[in-house]
Structures are given as C-alpha cells and as structure tokens.
Amino acid sequence: MNLIPPDAFAGRQRVDAAVDLDDVSRCPCGARCESCGVERPDLAVHTAHTQLGVMCLTMCPRCAAADCAPPVSLGTAVNLVGQHASHLGIDVDQMAAAMDAETDRRSRPASRP
Ligand SMILES: [Zn+2]
Numbered sequence: 001m002n003l004i005p006p007d008a009f010a011g012r013q014r015v016d017a018a019v020d021l022d023d024v025s026r027c028p029c030g031a032r033c034e035s036c037g038v039e040r041p042d043l044a045v046h047t048a049h050t051q052l053g054v055m056c057l058t059m060c061p062r063c064a065a066a067d068c069a070p071p072v073s074l075g076t077a078v079n080l081v082g083q084h085a086s087h088l089g090i091d092v093d094q095m096a097a098a099m100d101a102e103t104d105r106r107s108r109p110a111s112r113p
C-alpha cells in the first residue's frame with residue numbers, strides 16, 4: 001500500500017532544509033532574562049520548543065543551562081512563537097511544517113530497531 005504521494009514528502013523536506021528553527025541570528029536580544037528577570041551583560045537569545053511552536057527568549061546563562069521554560073501565559077507564548085516565525089522569515093504554518101519534519105527525523109531512529 002502506497003497511498004502517500006511522493007510530493008507530500010518533497011514539500012516537507014524543502015521546508016525543513018530551508019528553515020533552521022533554532023536560528024537566532026535575527027532575533028533581538030532583550031535587556032533582561034525573560035525567565036528570572038535578571039539584568040546582566042551576558043544575556044543571549046535562546047530558542048524554546050513548545051507544542052505551539054518554537055519561540056525565542058532572552059535568557060541568562062544560568063536559565064539557559066537549566067533549560068527551564070519561562071513562566072509565560074498561553075497568549076504570550078502564541079505571540080512569541082509568531083514573533084520568532086517572523087524573525088525566521090516564515091509564517092506559523094511553515095514553522096509547524098518544519099517542526100513536523102523535525103519530529104519525524106527524531107522519531108525515525110527509535111521506531112526502527
Ligand atoms: Zn535567568
């Protein structure tokens with residue numbers, strides 16, 4: 001049974017190849033850590049993968065190392081995901097497609113013995 005047209009995969013791979021969801025080169029760095037609120041000179045932008053999408057956050061090294069999710073509301077998270085999509089030059093639908101491709105890639109080795 002081969003019901004999936006090859007084009008469906010070709011389209012996904014194209015999006016996946018074109019978009020690095022963890023690219024923060026165009027993301028603005030904030031003045032304080034968005035997780036703990038500390039102000040310090042060595043803050044950096046990091047990405048956080050959520051079920052809504054990938055968002056970018058300014059975090060201090062401590063919070064970034066702890067990999068803790070910042071305490072943002074659902075509405076804020078949606079906004080942050082949308083903002084990061086615009087930093088990448090894509091829309092949220094393209095981001096979702098890229099995340100699907102990423103999930104496929106990660107789950108593939110585990111599903112194959
Ligand atoms: Zn912090």
Ligand SMILES: [Zn+2]
Pocket residue numbers: 024026027028055056083084085087088
């Ligand atoms: Zn961003």
